[in-house]
Amino acid sequence: MQTTIPKKTGLLGWTTGFWLSLLAAGLIACNKDADKADAATADSLQTPTTSKRILGVARIEPEEGILNITAGTTGNIVRVLMNENQPVQKGQSLLTVEVAVETAQLAQAQSKLAAQQAAIRSNAANLEAMRVQLRNARDTYARNIKLYEAKAQTKQALEDSKAEVDRLEKEVEAARATLAQSQSRLGELKADINYYQTLVRQKKVTAPEAGKILNVLVDPGDYVTSDTKIAELAAGSTLIAKTEIDELYAERVQVGQPAVIISQTTGDTLARGTVSFAADYLKQKSLFKDQSTELEDRRVREVHVRLEKGKMPLIGSRVDCLILVQ
CATH class of the missing domain: 1.10.287 (Helix Hairpins)
Structure with a gap:
């Protein structure tokens, strides 16, 4: 009896271990299948892996900058010939001043x-x-x-x-x-x-460059001088996402790489673009810096992403810029 009981105990232990092994193998197989499904989904969404993307916080700006238009003359404004969000051509009249x-x-x-x-x-x-x-x-x-x-x-x-x-x-x-x-x-x-x-x-104040009027700062009847700021103009029609990449990843960014602009609030894709500028030097962080006296132990590389034509984010908005590196 003493020799028989151990045999039975050994058989039960072997049987239990066998089924546990099968269960573990099944779980591993399921996990692998799930990973494959996730990978297939990721591929269908064209989402890069972490090693192939660099994320930075960016600001949307006109590629040619925002111009402060001044009156360039003196007198009372008779008519304001511009509106906010209005596209204008170079030389187009913006104000009529009393003459x-x-x-x-x-x-x-x-x-x-x-x-x-x-x-x-x-x-x-x-x-x-x-x-x-x-x-x-x-x-x-x-x-x-x-x-x-x-x-x-x-x-x-x-x-x-x-x-x-x-x-x-x-x-x-x-x-x-x-x-x-x-x-x-x-x-x-x-x-x-x-x-x-x-x-x-x-006395006929005109647009110095083609672009879009962002902000009108004067009204009919106002008295202006040569230095009076009358409007803000987004020069040109192309927008960029201006971002700064930490020096740890700066070397991986190259002109021509694709990028995706993502909303920080909703996570939606707002636009796509291409890296058009990558500075040849590192500098202190300037974008989104909370305080001018803030100390930093790392430097950044300034990068511009030229956005493709289509629906554009709002000028001045803060977004995430996902650069797809090689």
Whole structure:
């Protein structure tokens, strides 16, 4: 009996171990199947593995930056010709500023120009008349010389005709000087007109670059000076996600790598893009820094991701930037 009981006990132990082994093998197989299913799902979503992606916090900005537009002139605003979110072209009018004084000065200069042109025509006609008289006087003097030599004219008549030539020569010279002075004055008036036209044009504030108006800072009736900020403009039409990558992973980022922009609140994919810039140096963190005096023991590499055309995140929004590295 003592030899039989151990055999039975051994058989039971072996049987229990066998079934436990089968159960463990089944669990391992199930886990492997689950891992394969998860991998298949991940592949279908094109989600990279941790070793092939780098995550950074980014800010959405225009690739060409945000421009602060100033009035560039002085006066009261008559009309505001722009709205927030409005696309504008380079040279498009944004404001109309009161130009009453400059317009009056321009009209006055134009009136003077017309009067001066009339004076020039009169002076030119007078000069031509004087030249005709001088030619006639010279002809008379030449005839009197011949007549005097032929004893058919008196010396007094000859001298009188010579004096007439001298007088007319001086008058022609004076008329020529008057015409030249009038023409010079005409040039001055044209310069005045160009100046006042420039002042009037400067009152029409225009967009310095093509882009989108983000913020309008003035209203009709406001008085502006040359330095008054009137609007913020997102230059160009391309947006970037500007991020900073920790120096530990910085070397793995290269221009041309794809990236995904993800909402920090919902986790949704907002946009896709491509790395367009990766700085050649490391610097202190500047984006999303809580305090300017915050101490750091690591440096970062600035990286820009140019977003593809389509639905874009809001400018200035804070997002996650997932860079897919090789």
